[in-house]
Amino acid sequence: MKLPSIKFKLPKLKIYGIDVIKNALFFTFYIILTLFIIAFIMAPSIKEFKSTKNAYFLSEQEFENTKQTYQSILEKLTKLQNQNQKILNAFKRNFNKNNFKLFAKNYINIIKITKQNTTPYKDKFIKTSYMITAQIKSPKNFYDFVDNIKNYKNIIRVYFPIDFEKSNKEINLTFKIEHYKLTAKAEEKAH
Amino acid sequence: MYSFTKAKKKNYFKEDTKLWLIFYFISVFLYVSFALFLLVKSYFYTKYYQSNNQNIMILNTKISSLSLQKENIKLQKTLYENIMVKNSLIKDSIKNLLDLIPDPITLNKFLLKKNSLIIYGITPTKDVYNLLMLPPLESIFSNTKTIFYQMPNGWYKFKSINTLKGNNETAFN
Numbered sequence: 001m002k003l004p005s006i007k008f009k010l011p012k013l014k015i016y017g018i019d020v021i022k023n024a025l026f027f028t029f030y031i032i033l034t035l036f037i038i039a040f041i042m043a044p045s046i047k048e049f050k051s052t053k054n055a056y057f058l059s060e061q062e063f064e065n066t067k068q069t070y071q072s073i074l075e076k077l078t079k080l081q082n083q084n085q086k087i088l089n090a091f092k093r094n095f096n097k098n099n100f101k102l103f104a105k106n107y108i109n110i111i112k113i114t115k116q117n118t119t120p121y122k123d124k125f126i127k128t129s130y131m132i133t134a135q136i137k138s139p140k141n142f143y144d145f146v147d148n149i150k151n152y153k154n155i156i157r158v159y160f161p162i163d164f165e166k167s168n169k170e171i172n173l174t175f176k177i178e179h180y181k182l183t184a185k186a187e188e189k190a191h
Numbered sequence: 192m193y194s195f196t197k198a199k200k201k202n203y204f205k206e207d208t209k210l211w212l213i214f215y216f217i218s219v220f221l222y223v224s225f226a227l228f229l230l231v232k233s234y235f236y237t238k239y240y241q242s243n244n245q246n247i248m249i250l251n252t253k254i255s256s257l258s259l260q261k262e263n264i265k266l267q268k269t270l271y272e273n274i275m276v277k278n279s280l281i282k283d284s285i286k287n288l289l290d291l292i293p294d295p296i297t298l299n300k301f302l303l304k305k306n307s308l309i310i311y312g313i314t315p316t317k318d319v320y321n322l323l324m325l326p327p328l329e330s331i332f333s334n335t336k337t338i339f340y341q342m343p344n345g346w347y348k349f350k351s352i353n354t355l356k357g358n359n360e361t362a363f364n
Contacts, residue, residue, distance in 0.1 A: 023211075030218070049233045059244055
């Protein structure tokens with residue numbers, strides 16, 4: 001059996017030599033093609049572009065804010081460090097018996113310094129106790145010593161027991177001091 | 192047969208069809224180029240975004256480190272101030288104790304501990320001690336005990352043991 005052959009031919013309508021129907025079909029196809037490209041290529045690209053652009057600008061803004069926060073914290077920290085440099089340095093220094101005797105010489109006459117024990121204090125500090133045997137001429141010497149201990153290069157606390165005993169013209173004095181220092185670990189973290 | 196004209200090669204596309212095809216090609220090329228341009232831009236935006244995020248993470252780590260340092264400094268400052276205040280308090284404790292001693296009574300020795308005070312001294316009479324020294328001691332300490340020893344000249348050596356009840360209390364402050 002022979003299949004019937006379908007022959008289709010566009011009708012021709014010419015105006016001033018232009019094939020109106022063919023050009024209309026080309027135009028229609030052009031519109032369809034454009035819509036297709038917009039729908040499947042342009043729209044996703046624009047969407048992607050917009051979302052990445054927004055994300056970028058948001059991250060840029062967040063970065064600027066974080067940078068400002070960092071700068072402000074850094075400034076405050078530097079200021080705080082400068083204001084408390086003396087204290088911070090004092091917490092890093094080791095205790096030296098001879099140096100302490102030299103410092104105390106102006107107020108009390110230290111005869112003996114005996115190290116007692118070393119214990120951790122509040123995780124970040126080490127507390128070392130020393131018993132001090134000294135002589136003073138009047139209690140005022142001891143008051144002056146305690147008043148001026150804040151000017152010493154270490155952090156020293158005068159602590160109990162405190163024993164005053166009169167002996168001829170002098171007063172024998174026995175008391176405890178505690179030296180506070182940053183632990184090596186805390187010192188590392190401070191930098 | 193002879194012809195005056197040569198046979199022209201027949202074009203596959205007609206002139207207007209060619210124009211349309213070129214127009215299609217240029218349009219598609221422009222559309223795709225624009226789409227590609229946007230995609231390249233998106234790619235760079237994503238790169239910058241990722242770099243910004245990484246920088247933010249680094250800055251946040253630095254910020255936490257700085258905050259930790261700040262806390263550390265504040266902790267050291269607070270401890271320093273506490274120690275200095277406590278030193279002053281100890282000085283004041285001893286000053287107050289010595290101010291407590293009335294004129295007729297002589298102080299030989301005292302031992303000040305965190306919750307107790309032991310005083311050794313000489314008093315002309317027990318009454319002088321009980322009238323002038325005992326009341327202020329009793330007002331400070333929760334428990335006061337005095338032992339007297341008579342001396343050959345009739346005066347009394349005394350040992351006064353004073354204690355506080357609370358563990359966190361400190362005498363004379």
